[in-house]
Amino acid sequence: MQLLDGKKTSEDIKQEIAAEVQQMKINxxxxxxxxxxxxxxxxxxxxxxxxxxxxxxxxxxxxxxxxxxxxxxxxxxxxxxxxxxxxxxxxxxxxxxxxxxxxxxxxxxxxxDPDKDVDGFHPANFGKMALDMETFLPATPYGIMELLERYKVETAGKHTVVIGRSHIVGRPMSILMSRKGYPGDSTVTLTHSRTKNIEEFTKNADIIITALGVPNYLKADMVKEGVVVIDVGITRVEDASHPKGYVITGDVDFDEVSKKASFITPVPGGVGPMTIAMLLKNTLLARKLRSAKN
Ligand SMILES: Nc1nc(=O)c2c([nH]1)NC[C@@H]1CN(c3ccc(C(=O)N[C@@H](CCC(=O)O)C(=O)O)cc3)C=[N+]21
The missing domain is CATH 3.40.50.10860 (Leucine Dehydrogenase, chain A, domain 1)
Incomplete structure:
Protein backbone atom coordinates (compact mmCIF):
# COMPACT_ATOMS: atom_id res chain seq x y z
CA MET A 1 0.00 0.00 0.00
CA GLN A 2 1.28 3.42 -0.92
CA LEU A 3 0.01 6.57 0.73
CA LEU A 4 -0.98 9.40 -1.62
CA ASP A 5 0.53 12.11 0.55
CA GLY A 6 -1.40 15.30 -0.20
CA LYS A 7 0.36 17.26 2.49
CA LYS A 8 3.81 16.62 1.06
CA THR A 9 2.69 16.96 -2.57
CA SER A 10 0.93 20.26 -1.83
CA GLU A 11 4.14 21.56 -0.24
CA ASP A 12 6.07 20.55 -3.39
CA ILE A 13 3.54 22.40 -5.58
CA LYS A 14 3.64 25.49 -3.36
CA GLN A 15 7.44 25.50 -3.63
CA GLU A 16 7.21 25.32 -7.43
CA ILE A 17 4.78 28.25 -7.42
CA ALA A 18 6.95 30.20 -4.97
CA ALA A 19 9.93 29.82 -7.33
CA GLU A 20 7.85 31.24 -10.19
CA VAL A 21 6.71 34.15 -8.04
CA GLN A 22 10.33 34.85 -7.10
CA GLN A 23 11.16 35.07 -10.79
CA MET A 24 8.20 37.39 -11.41
CA LYS A 25 9.52 39.70 -8.71
CA ILE A 26 13.03 39.67 -10.18
CA ASN A 27 11.53 40.57 -13.57
CA ASP A 113 -16.10 37.30 -13.76
CA PRO A 114 -15.13 33.94 -15.37
CA ASP A 115 -11.58 35.27 -15.85
CA LYS A 116 -11.30 35.69 -12.06
CA ASP A 117 -13.18 32.51 -11.16
CA VAL A 118 -10.24 30.53 -9.76
CA ASP A 119 -12.67 28.00 -8.20
CA GLY A 120 -13.81 27.10 -11.72
CA PHE A 121 -17.47 27.15 -10.62
CA HIS A 122 -18.85 29.54 -13.29
CA PRO A 123 -20.83 27.76 -16.05
CA ALA A 124 -18.48 29.21 -18.68
CA ASN A 125 -15.50 27.54 -17.00
CA PHE A 126 -17.36 24.32 -16.26
CA GLY A 127 -18.28 24.17 -19.95
CA LYS A 128 -14.68 24.77 -21.03
CA MET A 129 -13.56 21.97 -18.71
CA ALA A 130 -16.07 19.57 -20.25
CA LEU A 131 -14.86 20.57 -23.75
CA ASP A 132 -11.14 20.11 -22.89
CA MET A 133 -10.39 23.83 -23.29
CA GLU A 134 -7.82 25.59 -21.08
CA THR A 135 -9.52 26.97 -17.99
CA PHE A 136 -9.55 26.96 -14.20
CA LEU A 137 -10.32 23.40 -13.12
CA PRO A 138 -12.28 23.09 -9.86
CA ALA A 139 -9.58 22.88 -7.19
CA THR A 140 -10.54 19.60 -5.50
CA PRO A 141 -10.88 17.49 -8.68
CA TYR A 142 -7.77 19.21 -10.06
CA GLY A 143 -5.87 18.27 -6.89
CA ILE A 144 -6.94 14.64 -7.25
CA MET A 145 -5.78 14.55 -10.90
CA GLU A 146 -2.45 16.02 -9.80
CA LEU A 147 -2.02 13.40 -7.04
CA LEU A 148 -2.76 10.55 -9.48
CA GLU A 149 -0.24 12.00 -11.93
CA ARG A 150 2.57 12.65 -9.46
CA TYR A 151 2.27 9.13 -8.02
CA LYS A 152 2.00 7.69 -11.56
CA VAL A 153 -1.25 5.86 -10.78
CA GLU A 154 -2.51 4.08 -13.92
CA THR A 155 -5.91 5.34 -15.03
CA ALA A 156 -6.27 4.36 -18.72
CA GLY A 157 -8.97 1.75 -19.24
CA LYS A 158 -9.54 1.48 -15.49
CA HIS A 159 -13.01 1.44 -13.98
CA THR A 160 -13.37 4.57 -11.85
CA VAL A 161 -16.34 4.78 -9.51
CA VAL A 162 -17.17 8.25 -8.21
CA ILE A 163 -19.50 8.45 -5.21
CA GLY A 164 -21.41 11.73 -5.01
CA ARG A 165 -22.64 14.03 -7.79
CA SER A 166 -22.00 17.48 -6.32
CA HIS A 167 -21.26 20.34 -8.70
CA ILE A 168 -17.89 21.02 -7.07
CA VAL A 169 -16.48 17.48 -6.70
CA GLY A 170 -18.35 14.41 -8.00
CA ARG A 171 -19.70 15.78 -11.28
CA PRO A 172 -16.47 17.48 -12.46
CA MET A 173 -14.42 14.50 -11.23
CA SER A 174 -16.44 12.15 -13.44
CA ILE A 175 -15.81 14.42 -16.43
CA LEU A 176 -12.07 14.77 -15.81
CA MET A 177 -11.48 11.03 -15.31
CA SER A 178 -13.24 10.24 -18.58
CA ARG A 179 -11.31 12.84 -20.60
CA LYS A 180 -8.80 11.82 -23.22
CA GLY A 181 -5.19 11.52 -22.03
CA TYR A 182 -3.44 11.04 -18.71
CA PRO A 183 -4.66 11.13 -15.99
CA GLY A 184 -7.99 10.14 -17.51
CA ASP A 185 -9.01 7.65 -20.20
CA SER A 186 -10.96 5.93 -17.44
CA THR A 187 -14.36 4.24 -17.72
CA VAL A 188 -16.42 6.19 -15.22
CA THR A 189 -19.49 5.30 -13.17
CA LEU A 190 -21.02 8.23 -11.27
CA THR A 191 -22.98 6.91 -8.28
CA HIS A 192 -25.16 8.89 -5.87
CA SER A 193 -27.88 8.68 -3.23
CA ARG A 194 -30.35 7.04 -5.64
CA THR A 195 -27.92 4.38 -6.84
CA LYS A 196 -29.10 0.82 -6.09
CA ASN A 197 -26.69 -1.81 -4.74
CA ILE A 198 -23.73 0.55 -4.70
CA GLU A 199 -21.41 -2.26 -3.51
CA GLU A 200 -21.88 -3.95 -6.89
CA PHE A 201 -20.08 -0.93 -8.36
CA THR A 202 -17.48 -0.35 -5.66
CA LYS A 203 -16.48 -4.05 -5.52
CA ASN A 204 -15.66 -3.93 -9.23
CA ALA A 205 -13.90 -0.57 -9.15
CA ASP A 206 -10.19 -0.11 -9.88
CA ILE A 207 -10.36 3.46 -8.57
CA ILE A 208 -12.88 4.80 -6.04
CA ILE A 209 -13.35 8.51 -5.40
CA THR A 210 -15.71 9.18 -2.48
CA ALA A 211 -17.17 12.63 -1.93
CA LEU A 212 -20.07 11.96 0.40
CA GLY A 213 -19.30 13.46 3.80
CA VAL A 214 -20.39 10.32 5.67
CA PRO A 215 -17.62 9.30 8.12
CA ASN A 216 -16.26 5.75 7.64
CA TYR A 217 -18.82 4.94 4.93
CA LEU A 218 -16.56 2.87 2.64
CA LYS A 219 -15.75 -0.46 4.32
CA ALA A 220 -13.20 -3.13 3.39
CA ASP A 221 -15.86 -5.60 2.21
CA MET A 222 -17.03 -3.04 -0.38
CA VAL A 223 -13.70 -2.96 -2.28
CA LYS A 224 -11.47 -5.37 -4.14
CA GLU A 225 -7.81 -6.15 -3.54
CA GLY A 226 -5.48 -3.57 -5.12
CA VAL A 227 -8.06 -0.77 -5.35
CA VAL A 228 -6.99 2.89 -5.51
CA VAL A 229 -8.97 4.96 -2.97
CA ILE A 230 -9.37 8.74 -2.98
CA ASP A 231 -11.17 10.08 0.09
CA VAL A 232 -12.67 13.55 -0.41
CA GLY A 233 -14.81 13.46 2.74
CA ILE A 234 -13.71 15.82 5.49
CA THR A 235 -16.15 15.70 8.41
CA ARG A 236 -15.56 17.06 11.87
CA VAL A 237 -16.67 14.42 14.37
CA GLU A 238 -17.03 15.53 17.98
CA ASP A 239 -14.49 13.91 20.26
CA ALA A 240 -14.05 15.32 23.74
CA SER A 241 -10.73 13.49 24.24
CA HIS A 242 -9.09 15.70 21.60
CA PRO A 243 -7.76 19.19 22.41
CA LYS A 244 -9.85 20.79 19.63
CA GLY A 245 -12.98 18.87 20.68
CA TYR A 246 -13.26 17.11 17.29
CA VAL A 247 -11.41 14.80 14.92
CA ILE A 248 -11.32 15.14 11.11
CA THR A 249 -12.80 11.99 9.61
CA GLY A 250 -12.99 10.86 5.98
CA ASP A 251 -15.58 8.78 4.08
CA VAL A 252 -13.27 5.75 4.20
CA ASP A 253 -12.67 3.25 7.00
CA PHE A 254 -8.95 3.85 6.54
CA ASP A 255 -7.55 1.20 8.92
CA GLU A 256 -9.34 -1.67 7.18
CA VAL A 257 -9.55 -0.40 3.57
CA SER A 258 -5.83 0.52 3.49
CA LYS A 259 -4.99 -3.21 3.98
CA LYS A 260 -6.55 -3.97 0.56
CA ALA A 261 -5.62 -0.78 -1.31
CA SER A 262 -2.66 -0.26 -3.65
CA PHE A 263 -2.89 3.52 -3.17
CA ILE A 264 -4.95 5.50 -0.67
CA THR A 265 -5.27 9.11 0.51
CA PRO A 266 -5.26 9.84 4.25
CA VAL A 267 -7.64 12.27 5.98
CA PRO A 268 -6.40 14.72 7.06
CA GLY A 269 -3.36 15.29 4.84
CA GLY A 270 -4.78 13.97 1.57
CA VAL A 271 -7.15 15.77 -0.76
CA GLY A 272 -7.70 18.81 1.53
CA PRO A 273 -4.22 20.37 1.27
CA MET A 274 -4.19 19.62 -2.48
CA THR A 275 -7.34 21.72 -2.91
CA ILE A 276 -5.54 24.73 -1.51
CA ALA A 277 -2.41 24.15 -3.62
CA MET A 278 -4.50 23.94 -6.83
CA LEU A 279 -6.42 27.10 -5.96
CA LEU A 280 -3.03 28.84 -5.81
CA LYS A 281 -2.03 27.26 -9.12
CA ASN A 282 -5.24 28.58 -10.68
CA THR A 283 -4.47 32.04 -9.33
CA LEU A 284 -1.01 31.92 -10.90
CA LEU A 285 -2.68 30.98 -14.20
CA ALA A 286 -5.15 33.86 -13.81
CA ARG A 287 -2.23 36.29 -13.38
CA LYS A 288 -0.44 34.93 -16.45
CA LEU A 289 -3.56 35.07 -18.62
CA ARG A 290 -4.27 38.64 -17.51
CA SER A 291 -0.71 39.82 -18.15
CA ALA A 292 -0.82 38.23 -21.61
CA LYS A 293 -3.98 40.20 -22.37
CA ASN A 294 -2.60 43.61 -21.37
N1 LIG B 1 -15.81 28.48 -2.91
C1 LIG B 1 -15.33 27.44 -2.24
N2 LIG B 1 -14.24 26.77 -2.70
C2 LIG B 1 -13.73 25.71 -2.01
O1 LIG B 1 -12.74 25.08 -2.44
C3 LIG B 1 -14.35 25.34 -0.77
C4 LIG B 1 -15.48 26.07 -0.34
N3 LIG B 1 -15.94 27.10 -1.10
N4 LIG B 1 -16.10 25.77 0.80
C5 LIG B 1 -15.61 24.76 1.70
C6 LIG B 1 -14.86 23.67 0.97
C7 LIG B 1 -13.96 22.85 1.87
N5 LIG B 1 -12.61 23.07 1.40
C8 LIG B 1 -11.47 22.58 2.05
C9 LIG B 1 -10.18 22.82 1.61
C10 LIG B 1 -9.08 22.36 2.28
C11 LIG B 1 -9.23 21.61 3.44
C12 LIG B 1 -8.03 21.10 4.17
O2 LIG B 1 -6.92 21.49 3.90
N6 LIG B 1 -8.24 20.20 5.15
C13 LIG B 1 -7.20 19.65 5.99
C14 LIG B 1 -7.70 19.61 7.43
C15 LIG B 1 -8.05 21.00 7.93
C16 LIG B 1 -8.78 21.00 9.26
O3 LIG B 1 -8.11 20.80 10.29
O4 LIG B 1 -10.02 21.20 9.26
C17 LIG B 1 -6.83 18.24 5.55
O5 LIG B 1 -7.66 17.58 4.94
O6 LIG B 1 -5.71 17.82 5.85
C18 LIG B 1 -10.50 21.34 3.90
C19 LIG B 1 -11.60 21.81 3.22
C20 LIG B 1 -12.64 23.93 0.34
N7 LIG B 1 -13.90 24.29 0.03
Whole structure:
Protein backbone atom coordinates (compact mmCIF):
# COMPACT_ATOMS: atom_id res chain seq x y z
CA MET A 1 0.00 0.00 0.00
CA GLN A 2 1.28 3.42 -0.92
CA LEU A 3 0.01 6.57 0.73
CA LEU A 4 -0.98 9.40 -1.62
CA ASP A 5 0.53 12.11 0.55
CA GLY A 6 -1.40 15.30 -0.20
CA LYS A 7 0.36 17.26 2.49
CA LYS A 8 3.81 16.62 1.06
CA THR A 9 2.69 16.96 -2.57
CA SER A 10 0.93 20.26 -1.83
CA GLU A 11 4.14 21.56 -0.24
CA ASP A 12 6.07 20.55 -3.39
CA ILE A 13 3.54 22.40 -5.58
CA LYS A 14 3.64 25.49 -3.36
CA GLN A 15 7.44 25.50 -3.63
CA GLU A 16 7.21 25.32 -7.43
CA ILE A 17 4.78 28.25 -7.42
CA ALA A 18 6.95 30.20 -4.97
CA ALA A 19 9.93 29.82 -7.33
CA GLU A 20 7.85 31.24 -10.19
CA VAL A 21 6.71 34.15 -8.04
CA GLN A 22 10.33 34.85 -7.10
CA GLN A 23 11.16 35.07 -10.79
CA MET A 24 8.20 37.39 -11.41
CA LYS A 25 9.52 39.70 -8.71
CA ILE A 26 13.03 39.67 -10.18
CA ASN A 27 11.53 40.57 -13.57
CA UNK A 28 9.68 43.47 -11.97
CA UNK A 29 6.32 41.89 -12.77
CA UNK A 30 3.19 42.03 -10.67
CA UNK A 31 2.73 39.03 -8.35
CA UNK A 32 -0.59 37.10 -8.24
CA UNK A 33 -3.30 38.51 -5.99
CA UNK A 34 -6.04 36.24 -4.59
CA UNK A 35 -9.08 37.28 -2.55
CA UNK A 36 -11.49 35.15 -0.54
CA UNK A 37 -14.99 36.28 0.34
CA UNK A 38 -16.43 34.72 3.47
CA UNK A 39 -19.96 35.37 4.68
CA UNK A 40 -20.63 34.63 8.35
CA UNK A 41 -18.44 32.62 10.69
CA UNK A 42 -18.72 28.88 10.10
CA UNK A 43 -15.85 27.16 11.98
CA UNK A 44 -14.72 24.87 9.17
CA UNK A 45 -14.96 27.70 6.61
CA UNK A 46 -12.74 29.90 8.75
CA UNK A 47 -10.15 27.12 9.02
CA UNK A 48 -10.05 26.70 5.25
CA UNK A 49 -9.87 30.42 4.50
CA UNK A 50 -7.22 30.83 7.20
CA UNK A 51 -4.91 28.24 5.67
CA UNK A 52 -5.44 29.80 2.24
CA UNK A 53 -4.23 33.19 3.53
CA UNK A 54 -1.21 31.57 5.23
CA UNK A 55 -0.34 29.73 2.01
CA UNK A 56 -0.45 33.01 0.06
CA UNK A 57 2.03 34.57 2.47
CA UNK A 58 4.24 31.48 2.27
CA UNK A 59 4.56 31.63 -1.55
CA UNK A 60 4.68 35.40 -2.06
CA UNK A 61 1.15 36.05 -3.35
CA UNK A 62 -0.83 39.06 -2.31
CA UNK A 63 -4.04 38.09 -0.53
CA UNK A 64 -7.18 39.84 0.65
CA UNK A 65 -9.78 38.48 3.03
CA UNK A 66 -13.24 39.97 2.52
CA UNK A 67 -15.18 39.13 5.66
CA UNK A 68 -18.90 39.92 5.51
CA UNK A 69 -21.66 39.59 8.12
CA UNK A 70 -24.13 36.66 8.01
CA UNK A 71 -26.93 39.25 7.64
CA UNK A 72 -25.66 40.74 4.36
CA UNK A 73 -28.36 40.92 1.65
CA UNK A 74 -28.02 39.30 -1.76
CA UNK A 75 -27.97 42.75 -3.39
CA UNK A 76 -25.14 43.91 -1.13
CA UNK A 77 -23.13 40.79 -1.85
CA UNK A 78 -23.69 41.24 -5.59
CA UNK A 79 -22.36 44.78 -5.42
CA UNK A 80 -19.26 43.51 -3.57
CA UNK A 81 -18.78 40.96 -6.38
CA UNK A 82 -19.05 43.74 -8.96
CA UNK A 83 -16.36 45.66 -7.08
CA UNK A 84 -14.03 42.62 -7.10
CA UNK A 85 -14.69 42.05 -10.83
CA UNK A 86 -13.64 45.64 -11.54
CA UNK A 87 -10.62 45.66 -9.21
CA UNK A 88 -7.67 45.97 -11.61
CA UNK A 89 -5.17 44.71 -9.04
CA UNK A 90 -7.03 41.48 -8.26
CA UNK A 91 -6.29 38.38 -10.36
CA UNK A 92 -8.72 35.88 -8.87
CA UNK A 93 -11.12 35.31 -6.02
CA UNK A 94 -13.39 32.75 -4.46
CA UNK A 95 -16.69 33.09 -2.65
CA UNK A 96 -16.62 30.54 0.14
CA UNK A 97 -19.53 28.08 0.06
CA UNK A 98 -22.03 27.36 1.51
CA UNK A 99 -23.69 30.79 1.62
CA UNK A 100 -26.49 31.66 4.08
CA UNK A 101 -29.91 30.34 3.00
CA UNK A 102 -31.33 33.77 2.12
CA UNK A 103 -28.73 34.16 -0.64
CA UNK A 104 -29.12 32.42 -4.04
CA UNK A 105 -25.79 30.67 -4.49
CA UNK A 106 -26.23 30.18 -8.22
CA UNK A 107 -26.92 33.88 -8.75
CA UNK A 108 -23.71 34.78 -6.90
CA UNK A 109 -21.54 32.27 -8.78
CA UNK A 110 -22.96 33.51 -12.10
CA UNK A 111 -21.93 37.08 -11.20
CA UNK A 112 -18.24 36.22 -10.79
CA ASP A 113 -16.10 37.30 -13.76
CA PRO A 114 -15.13 33.94 -15.37
CA ASP A 115 -11.58 35.27 -15.85
CA LYS A 116 -11.30 35.69 -12.06
CA ASP A 117 -13.18 32.51 -11.16
CA VAL A 118 -10.24 30.53 -9.76
CA ASP A 119 -12.67 28.00 -8.20
CA GLY A 120 -13.81 27.10 -11.72
CA PHE A 121 -17.47 27.15 -10.62
CA HIS A 122 -18.85 29.54 -13.29
CA PRO A 123 -20.83 27.76 -16.05
CA ALA A 124 -18.48 29.21 -18.68
CA ASN A 125 -15.50 27.54 -17.00
CA PHE A 126 -17.36 24.32 -16.26
CA GLY A 127 -18.28 24.17 -19.95
CA LYS A 128 -14.68 24.77 -21.03
CA MET A 129 -13.56 21.97 -18.71
CA ALA A 130 -16.07 19.57 -20.25
CA LEU A 131 -14.86 20.57 -23.75
CA ASP A 132 -11.14 20.11 -22.89
CA MET A 133 -10.39 23.83 -23.29
CA GLU A 134 -7.82 25.59 -21.08
CA THR A 135 -9.52 26.97 -17.99
CA PHE A 136 -9.55 26.96 -14.20
CA LEU A 137 -10.32 23.40 -13.12
CA PRO A 138 -12.28 23.09 -9.86
CA ALA A 139 -9.58 22.88 -7.19
CA THR A 140 -10.54 19.60 -5.50
CA PRO A 141 -10.88 17.49 -8.68
CA TYR A 142 -7.77 19.21 -10.06
CA GLY A 143 -5.87 18.27 -6.89
CA ILE A 144 -6.94 14.64 -7.25
CA MET A 145 -5.78 14.55 -10.90
CA GLU A 146 -2.45 16.02 -9.80
CA LEU A 147 -2.02 13.40 -7.04
CA LEU A 148 -2.76 10.55 -9.48
CA GLU A 149 -0.24 12.00 -11.93
CA ARG A 150 2.57 12.65 -9.46
CA TYR A 151 2.27 9.13 -8.02
CA LYS A 152 2.00 7.69 -11.56
CA VAL A 153 -1.25 5.86 -10.78
CA GLU A 154 -2.51 4.08 -13.92
CA THR A 155 -5.91 5.34 -15.03
CA ALA A 156 -6.27 4.36 -18.72
CA GLY A 157 -8.97 1.75 -19.24
CA LYS A 158 -9.54 1.48 -15.49
CA HIS A 159 -13.01 1.44 -13.98
CA THR A 160 -13.37 4.57 -11.85
CA VAL A 161 -16.34 4.78 -9.51
CA VAL A 162 -17.17 8.25 -8.21
CA ILE A 163 -19.50 8.45 -5.21
CA GLY A 164 -21.41 11.73 -5.01
CA ARG A 165 -22.64 14.03 -7.79
CA SER A 166 -22.00 17.48 -6.32
CA HIS A 167 -21.26 20.34 -8.70
CA ILE A 168 -17.89 21.02 -7.07
CA VAL A 169 -16.48 17.48 -6.70
CA GLY A 170 -18.35 14.41 -8.00
CA ARG A 171 -19.70 15.78 -11.28
CA PRO A 172 -16.47 17.48 -12.46
CA MET A 173 -14.42 14.50 -11.23
CA SER A 174 -16.44 12.15 -13.44
CA ILE A 175 -15.81 14.42 -16.43
CA LEU A 176 -12.07 14.77 -15.81
CA MET A 177 -11.48 11.03 -15.31
CA SER A 178 -13.24 10.24 -18.58
CA ARG A 179 -11.31 12.84 -20.60
CA LYS A 180 -8.80 11.82 -23.22
CA GLY A 181 -5.19 11.52 -22.03
CA TYR A 182 -3.44 11.04 -18.71
CA PRO A 183 -4.66 11.13 -15.99
CA GLY A 184 -7.99 10.14 -17.51
CA ASP A 185 -9.01 7.65 -20.20
CA SER A 186 -10.96 5.93 -17.44
CA THR A 187 -14.36 4.24 -17.72
CA VAL A 188 -16.42 6.19 -15.22
CA THR A 189 -19.49 5.30 -13.17
CA LEU A 190 -21.02 8.23 -11.27
CA THR A 191 -22.98 6.91 -8.28
CA HIS A 192 -25.16 8.89 -5.87
CA SER A 193 -27.88 8.68 -3.23
CA ARG A 194 -30.35 7.04 -5.64
CA THR A 195 -27.92 4.38 -6.84
CA LYS A 196 -29.10 0.82 -6.09
CA ASN A 197 -26.69 -1.81 -4.74
CA ILE A 198 -23.73 0.55 -4.70
CA GLU A 199 -21.41 -2.26 -3.51
CA GLU A 200 -21.88 -3.95 -6.89
CA PHE A 201 -20.08 -0.93 -8.36
CA THR A 202 -17.48 -0.35 -5.66
CA LYS A 203 -16.48 -4.05 -5.52
CA ASN A 204 -15.66 -3.93 -9.23
CA ALA A 205 -13.90 -0.57 -9.15
CA ASP A 206 -10.19 -0.11 -9.88
CA ILE A 207 -10.36 3.46 -8.57
CA ILE A 208 -12.88 4.80 -6.04
CA ILE A 209 -13.35 8.51 -5.40
CA THR A 210 -15.71 9.18 -2.48
CA ALA A 211 -17.17 12.63 -1.93
CA LEU A 212 -20.07 11.96 0.40
CA GLY A 213 -19.30 13.46 3.80
CA VAL A 214 -20.39 10.32 5.67
CA PRO A 215 -17.62 9.30 8.12
CA ASN A 216 -16.26 5.75 7.64
CA TYR A 217 -18.82 4.94 4.93
CA LEU A 218 -16.56 2.87 2.64
CA LYS A 219 -15.75 -0.46 4.32
CA ALA A 220 -13.20 -3.13 3.39
CA ASP A 221 -15.86 -5.60 2.21
CA MET A 222 -17.03 -3.04 -0.38
CA VAL A 223 -13.70 -2.96 -2.28
CA LYS A 224 -11.47 -5.37 -4.14
CA GLU A 225 -7.81 -6.15 -3.54
CA GLY A 226 -5.48 -3.57 -5.12
CA VAL A 227 -8.06 -0.77 -5.35
CA VAL A 228 -6.99 2.89 -5.51
CA VAL A 229 -8.97 4.96 -2.97
CA ILE A 230 -9.37 8.74 -2.98
CA ASP A 231 -11.17 10.08 0.09
CA VAL A 232 -12.67 13.55 -0.41
CA GLY A 233 -14.81 13.46 2.74
CA ILE A 234 -13.71 15.82 5.49
CA THR A 235 -16.15 15.70 8.41
CA ARG A 236 -15.56 17.06 11.87
CA VAL A 237 -16.67 14.42 14.37
CA GLU A 238 -17.03 15.53 17.98
CA ASP A 239 -14.49 13.91 20.26
CA ALA A 240 -14.05 15.32 23.74
CA SER A 241 -10.73 13.49 24.24
CA HIS A 242 -9.09 15.70 21.60
CA PRO A 243 -7.76 19.19 22.41
CA LYS A 244 -9.85 20.79 19.63
CA GLY A 245 -12.98 18.87 20.68
CA TYR A 246 -13.26 17.11 17.29
CA VAL A 247 -11.41 14.80 14.92
CA ILE A 248 -11.32 15.14 11.11
CA THR A 249 -12.80 11.99 9.61
CA GLY A 250 -12.99 10.86 5.98
CA ASP A 251 -15.58 8.78 4.08
CA VAL A 252 -13.27 5.75 4.20
CA ASP A 253 -12.67 3.25 7.00
CA PHE A 254 -8.95 3.85 6.54
CA ASP A 255 -7.55 1.20 8.92
CA GLU A 256 -9.34 -1.67 7.18
CA VAL A 257 -9.55 -0.40 3.57
CA SER A 258 -5.83 0.52 3.49
CA LYS A 259 -4.99 -3.21 3.98
CA LYS A 260 -6.55 -3.97 0.56
CA ALA A 261 -5.62 -0.78 -1.31
CA SER A 262 -2.66 -0.26 -3.65
CA PHE A 263 -2.89 3.52 -3.17
CA ILE A 264 -4.95 5.50 -0.67
CA THR A 265 -5.27 9.11 0.51
CA PRO A 266 -5.26 9.84 4.25
CA VAL A 267 -7.64 12.27 5.98
CA PRO A 268 -6.40 14.72 7.06
CA GLY A 269 -3.36 15.29 4.84
CA GLY A 270 -4.78 13.97 1.57
CA VAL A 271 -7.15 15.77 -0.76
CA GLY A 272 -7.70 18.81 1.53
CA PRO A 273 -4.22 20.37 1.27
CA MET A 274 -4.19 19.62 -2.48
CA THR A 275 -7.34 21.72 -2.91
CA ILE A 276 -5.54 24.73 -1.51
CA ALA A 277 -2.41 24.15 -3.62
CA MET A 278 -4.50 23.94 -6.83
CA LEU A 279 -6.42 27.10 -5.96
CA LEU A 280 -3.03 28.84 -5.81
CA LYS A 281 -2.03 27.26 -9.12
CA ASN A 282 -5.24 28.58 -10.68
CA THR A 283 -4.47 32.04 -9.33
CA LEU A 284 -1.01 31.92 -10.90
CA LEU A 285 -2.68 30.98 -14.20
CA ALA A 286 -5.15 33.86 -13.81
CA ARG A 287 -2.23 36.29 -13.38
CA LYS A 288 -0.44 34.93 -16.45
CA LEU A 289 -3.56 35.07 -18.62
CA ARG A 290 -4.27 38.64 -17.51
CA SER A 291 -0.71 39.82 -18.15
CA ALA A 292 -0.82 38.23 -21.61
CA LYS A 293 -3.98 40.20 -22.37
CA ASN A 294 -2.60 43.61 -21.37
N1 LIG B 1 -15.81 28.48 -2.91
C1 LIG B 1 -15.33 27.44 -2.24
N2 LIG B 1 -14.24 26.77 -2.70
C2 LIG B 1 -13.73 25.71 -2.01
O1 LIG B 1 -12.74 25.08 -2.44
C3 LIG B 1 -14.35 25.34 -0.77
C4 LIG B 1 -15.48 26.07 -0.34
N3 LIG B 1 -15.94 27.10 -1.10
N4 LIG B 1 -16.10 25.77 0.80
C5 LIG B 1 -15.61 24.76 1.70
C6 LIG B 1 -14.86 23.67 0.97
C7 LIG B 1 -13.96 22.85 1.87
N5 LIG B 1 -12.61 23.07 1.40
C8 LIG B 1 -11.47 22.58 2.05
C9 LIG B 1 -10.18 22.82 1.61
C10 LIG B 1 -9.08 22.36 2.28
C11 LIG B 1 -9.23 21.61 3.44
C12 LIG B 1 -8.03 21.10 4.17
O2 LIG B 1 -6.92 21.49 3.90
N6 LIG B 1 -8.24 20.20 5.15
C13 LIG B 1 -7.20 19.65 5.99
C14 LIG B 1 -7.70 19.61 7.43
C15 LIG B 1 -8.05 21.00 7.93
C16 LIG B 1 -8.78 21.00 9.26
O3 LIG B 1 -8.11 20.80 10.29
O4 LIG B 1 -10.02 21.20 9.26
C17 LIG B 1 -6.83 18.24 5.55
O5 LIG B 1 -7.66 17.58 4.94
O6 LIG B 1 -5.71 17.82 5.85
C18 LIG B 1 -10.50 21.34 3.90
C19 LIG B 1 -11.60 21.81 3.22
C20 LIG B 1 -12.64 23.93 0.34
N7 LIG B 1 -13.90 24.29 0.03
Missing amino acids: GEKVPHLAAVIVGTNGASLTYVGSKVRSCEQIGFESTLVSLPETITETELLSKIKELNEDGDLDGYIVQLPLPKHIDEQKILMAI
